[in-house]
Amino acid sequence: MLARGERVLGIDNLNAYYDPALKRDRLATLDGAAFTFLPVEMSDRPALMAALKAHAPRRVIHLAAQAGVRYSFENPQAYVDSNITAFLNLLEWARADGSVQHIVYASSSSVYGGNTKQPFAVGDAVDLPVSLYAATKRADELMAQVYALQFDLRLTGLRYFTVYGPWGRPDMAPLKFARAIFEGRPIEVYGQGDMRRDFTYIDDIARGTVLALDETGHFGSVPHRVYNLGNNHPEPLLRFIDVLEAAVGRPAVRVMQPMQAGDVRETSADIDLTIRDLEWKPTTTIDAGLPRLVDWVRGYYHYDGR
C-alpha cells in the first residue's frame, strides 16, 4: 500500500503471543512519512474509537487476531477478546462513522473444520469447527454478514490457507521447522506426517488481499462476500519438509507424532470464485517460496555466521 503511494495507519497491540521484537522489526521496515503506527488494544473500544476517529481511514484491512489453533485450548479468552470483541469494535466504529468504503478482514481455512469434501469451497456449509479459533473466525463472518445487511457496510472476508514466507509467524511449522533444521534440533511431525496443506506464499496472499480491497464490483444485494485465498495445490507435509531440508542444506531430525487436537488432516482451497471475481491466482510453489523463507531465516536469525 505504501509502495503505491497510499497513506497507511497501522494498529497493533504488539502482544507477546510470540516475540514482540519480531513485530517491531517488521514495523521498522515501514518507516516514512506516509506511515503512522499506533499501539492500540483493539478490544479496548474507547482506545480504538479514539485512534480511528483521529485518523479517519476510509478503507481497512483488518488482520489483527489471536491466531493459532492449539493455543485456543490454553487461552480461549484471548480469542474472544481479539477475534470477536475487537472485530465488533471495528464494525461499530464503521457503523458510527458512516463513510467507510470497504473493510477487508482475515478469516481462515480453519472454518472448514471437520468438512470432508475437498477442495473446500466458499459455498460449503461451515458448521463443524474443531477449534475455538475456527469458531471465532466463523463468528466474524456471521457478524460481518449482519453489519453488511443492517448497516450497509461493505465487507470482504478472506479465508487464508496456511500462509508462509519471510517475516512469518514463529509459532507456525514452516518457520519452526526451518530454525530447528538450522540448529540440528528435532522437529515434531504431526499426524505421522500424513497431512496435506495448501501452503500459500505471503506475496500471493498480500497481492490477493489488496486485490480484494480494490475490487468492489462483485457484491450482491447484501454487501458482504467471502473468498478463499489458498494455493489450490495441497502439498504432503513430508514433501514440504524435503524441500525445506534442501533449502537449508541439512537433513531434518524427524520425530513422528500423532494428530494434535484441533488439527485437520488436509486443507485444499477451491479458488474458482476468487479467480472469477478477483482474477487472483497464486503463482508461488513451495519449491520457489521455501528457499525465500529459508534465506530470510538464515539472515534474520544469523545462521549465516554474521
Ligand SMILES: NC(=O)c1ccc[n+]([C@@H]2O[C@H](COP(=O)([O-])OP(=O)(O)OC[C@H]3O[C@@H](n4cnc5c(N)ncnc54)[C@H](O)[C@@H]3O)[C@@H](O)[C@H]2O)c1
Ligand atoms: N498465517 C496464517 O497461515 C493464517 C491463516 C489463516 C488466517 N490467518 C489470519 O490472518 C491474520 C494475520 O495472521 P498472521 O499470521 O499475520 O498473525 P500474527 O499473529 O502475526 O498477526 C496478528 C497481529 O494482531 C495483533 N493483535 C492480536 N490481538 C490484537 C488486539 N486485541 N488488538 C490489536 N492488535 C492485536 C498481534 O500483535 C499480531 O501482530 C489473522 O487474522 C489470522 O487469524 C492467518
